[in-house]
Amino acid sequence: MTKNNEESDKSEDLNILAAGLVHEIRNPLHTISVNLQLLNEDLRIDSSKTGKKMLNRVQLLQKEVFRLQDILSDFLRFAKKHELNFVECDINEIIENVLDFITPEAIQHSIRILKNFDANLPKCNLDSNVIKQALLNVILNAQQAMSEGGELMVRTFQNGENIYIDITDTGYGIPLDKIDKIYQVYYSTKKTGTGLGLPTVKRIVEEHKGTISVHSKEGKGSSFLIKIPFQLEPKSRES
Numbered sequence: 001m002t003k004n005n006e007e008s009d010k011s012e013d014l015n016i017l018a019a020g021l022v023h024e025i026r027n028p029l030h031t032i033s034v035n036l037q038l039l040n041e042d043l044r045i046d047s048s049k050t051g052k053k054m055l056n057r058v059q060l061l062q063k064e065v066f067r068l069q070d071i072l073s074d075f076l077r078f079a080k081k082h083e084l085n086f087v088e089c090d091i092n093e094i095i096e097n098v099l100d101f102i103t104p105e106a107i108q109h110s111i112r113i114l115k116n117f118d119a120n121l122p123k124c125n126l127d128s129n130v131i132k133q134a135l136l137n138v139i140l141n142a143q144q145a146m147s148e149g150g151e152l153m154v155r156t157f158q159n160g161e162n163i164y165i166d167i168t169d170t171g172y173g174i175p176l177d178k179i180d181k182i183y184q185v186y187y188s189t190k191k192t193g194t195g196l197g198l199p200t201v202k203r204i205v206e207e208h209k210g211t212i213s214v215h216s217k218e219g220k221g222s223s224f225l226i227k228i229p230f231q232l233e234p235k236s237r238e239s
């Protein structure tokens, strides 16, 4: 067995173990959550000072339990193997969908969305749902980097056998010494980030035989470039 095979077997075992552990934690967490909800309902009708104080505590615990449940769900989504369903798609249309979804929040944060789509882009064999998820992760990062406002530019173009999606923001950028870390599982500089966004994007893009690269300047902004061959030989992950 080659070293690479051994390493991937090892990480496969770890994935299975970790997913099992997550499932074990999820069940008691669910019980805690249900009981906290019952306590919440009981305490809501108690108008005494102590009752109100206890209700506050219960609500705080509920918030933390929700957060833990979210972290576990994100992890399971990341670790789960899935079968890809390749279908001929219009990538511009997929991006439009994602942008429609984030536009209300972008407006709230004074983010201007600029589109520069190649109208002659060839159709591409993709799993549109997972590609949507990947694009959403990159676009959400861009949005989160511009909480004080800015510009989000999304461009598509073709070069040779590949289509390119360029997502550029004018946000806070990534420091040079951190740029190698952004695809690492659990690397996050955000208070509530899980650090699974970009590792998921990278995995999805690679499952489509593509690549993702980044250029960034601290204080100026970041550009993520996704390249995907449009005549893909569909490659499914084993389930």
Ligand SMILES: Nc1ncnc2c1ncn2[C@@H]1O[C@H](COP(=O)(O)OP(=O)(O)OP(=O)(O)O)[C@@H](O)[C@H]1O
Residues within 6 Å of the ligand: 137, 141, 142, 145, 169, 171, 172, 173, 174, 182, 187, 188, 189, 190, 192, 193, 194, 195, 196, 197, 198, 199, 221, 222
């Ligand atoms: N457009 C961007 N501008 C600035 N920093 C970025 C950008 N995209 C990613 N980063 C940096 O890379 C880190 C990892 O991103 P990633 O999407 O994996 O995790 P996250 O956004 O922190 O959490 P989540 O799991 O919720 O996506 C971010 O915490 C941030 O420091």
Ligand SMILES: [Mg+2]
Residues within 6 Å of the ligand: 137, 140, 141, 193, 197, 198
């Ligand atoms: Mg993210």
